[in-house]
Amino acid sequence: MRKKILNLTYIAIGAALMTICAWITIPIGPVPFTMQTFAVLTVAGIFGWKRAVLSVLVYMALGAIGAPVFSGFGSGIGVLAGVTGGYIVGFVLTAWTVGWAADRSRRTLPLALSMVAGIFLCYVFGTIWYLWIYTRSTGAVGMLSVLSVCVFPYILPDLLKAVLALFLTKRLRKYIK
Secondary structure (H helix, E strand, C coil): CHHHHHHHHHHHHHHHHHHHHHHCEECCCCCCEECHHHHHHHHHHHHCHHHHHHHHHHHHHHHHCCCCCEHHHECCHHHHHCCCHHHHHHHHHHHHHHHHHHHHCCCHHHHHHHHHHHHHHHHHHHHHHHHHHHHHHHCCCCHHHHHHHHCHHHHHHHHHHHHHHHHHHHHHHHHCC
8 A cells, every 4th residue: 555655656746747847948949848858757767667657647647638737838638639749648658768777777878878769769759740740730841841840959958858867867766665
């Protein structure tokens, strides 16, 4: 019973951190700059894949039912089904990738590589989603155009977020059971 309560608490903390980090937004185009990636990486690095994936799913469910948890205090199925929804769904892949590595190793290099891989998977899923939704509503657009809007401006900031998440993970992980 105690372990279930602890797990639920960690999952709720993870979803809350993602919400707070989503509210830290700089609107620089169709895909806003947020700290969500940092939150997903940190939650997965500290809590492992099961808790992290469940935290992302709780976060998405809260947003889907109308809680203003997404960037710009957005909410609703429309956000998840919109052009940037694929990046939010991609957080599940990121959480699983980083959490899986965190569950198997306490070493820095595997965790750092998993964070980069997790960001990459989120980019791939989110960009394909963006391209599909955008093309359906406005017509064909080139992949390079989509990458220049959705990925290239975020690579360096996301790598910096990964460094910060790695640092916090290494510092806080020892306190989590």
